[in-house]
Amino acid sequence: MRRLALCTALILLGTGCFQTRYFYEGPKVLTTGPALDRPTEVVGHFKAHDRGFYLLYGLIPIGEPVNGAALAAEQVGDHDGAINLQFSDGQDTVDMLVSNLACVLSILCGTWSVWAEGDVVNVVGEEE
Amino acid sequence: MKRVLTLLVVLLPLFQSGCMYHIEHRLPVDATFGPVSEEFASRTRFERSETRRYLLGGLVPWPSLPLFDNDEADAKPGREIERLEIATQFGPIDMLLKLVPYASYVLAQRSVQMKGIFVDPLLEESIAQLEDDPEDAASPEGLAPESDPADLAAEDANPDSVPEPAIEILPASLDY
Numbered sequence: 001m002r003r004l005a006l007c008t009a010l011i012l013l014g015t016g017c018f019q020t021r022y023f024y025e026g027p028k029v030l031t032t033g034p035a036l037d038r039p040t041e042v043v044g045h046f047k048a049h050d051r052g053f054y055l056l057y058g059l060i061p062i063g064e065p066v067n068g069a070a071l072a073a074e075q076v077g078d079h080d081g082a083i084n085l086q087f088s089d090g091q092d093t094v095d096m097l098v099s100n101l102a103c104v105l106s107i108l109c110g111t112w113s114v115w116a117e118g119d120v121v122n123v124v125g126e127e128e
Numbered sequence: 129m130k131r132v133l134t135l136l137v138v139l140l141p142l143f144q145s146g147c148m149y150h151i152e153h154r155l156p157v158d159a160t161f162g163p164v165s166e167e168f169a170s171r172t173r174f175e176r177s178e179t180r181r182y183l184l185g186g187l188v189p190w191p192s193l194p195l196f197d198n199d200e201a202d203a204k205p206g207r208e209i210e211r212l213e214i215a216t217q218f219g220p221i222d223m224l225l226k227l228v229p230y231a232s233y234v235l236a237q238r239s240v241q242m243k244g245i246f247v248d249p250l251l252e253e254s255i256a257q258l259e260d261d262p263e264d265a266a267s268p269e270g271l272a273p274e275s276d277p278a279d280l281a282a283e284d285a286n287p288d289s290v291p292e293p294a295i296e297i298l299p300a301s302l303d304y
């Protein structure tokens with residue numbers, strides 16, 4: 001009975017466990033496309049990784065929520081935007097060892113990773 | 129038995145890509161995060177959700193179709209996506225599978241929700257009509273009146289007040 005109650009509580013609370021997001025509201029232009037609507041020059045390529053730490057089956061994120069789009073925007077820095085963006089998330093070997101062994105099958109805590117890859121660009125001309 | 133399972137959990141990721149519950153977000157070309165463009169266009173809100181399934185406790189992804197179908201309605205000429213938002217998480221059913229002893233070693237799943245705005249170029253006649261109509265011309269930043277980004281932001285704040293899309297209605301969730 002106690003187990004059933006615990007399961008029910010966890011399920012109800014569990015919506016959003018180990019949540020990762022891809023969301024950005026800043027001024028940089030982040031696109032999956034190969035170009036912007038203005039002439040641009042590629043100034044670099046990036047492949048970034050971020051890891052989020054969570055408590056109680058991923059229910060409570062500690063620190064900034066993991067956000068792939070914000071991670072890409074961070075890589076853009078002072079430049080104008082990023083193109084050819086690709087995102088993925090999951091648990092790599094480190095996450096898996098931390099979550100399943102150190103954190104006892106994710107019950108106590110766990111980590112989750114987000115990866116972002118793309119090209120940083122600067123706008124060099126007017127809109128086409 | 130427990131030792132074997134623990135070894136399996138530790139070793140399998142090393143032989144695989146070293147990743148559990150891996151989701152590669154295959155997004156359509158011209159999906160944009162961040163600022164909304166200020167051009168004449170028809171804008172339609174969309175929201176989709178999907179379940180990604182895995183075998184062996186999230187190690188082996190079960191093949192699934194992408195959230196966007198590049199061959200059909202999603203591939204309209206000139207169509208772009210603005211203000212894309214994606215969230216991946218364990219939903220209630222996903223959690224239930226994780227909590228049933230050993231069930232997740234057989235089948236595990238994770239939910240993906242995606243929302244944004246489809247932006248389709250307007251026909252030339254529609255643009256001309258908007259430019260000729262003084263009321264429409266006075267609309268903020270030259271946007272089509274029904275698709276002002278400020279209105280869309282207000283709708284985000286109060287989802288109950290979202291009006292029916294004037295141009296096109298897309299399925300809230302695709303069947304896979």
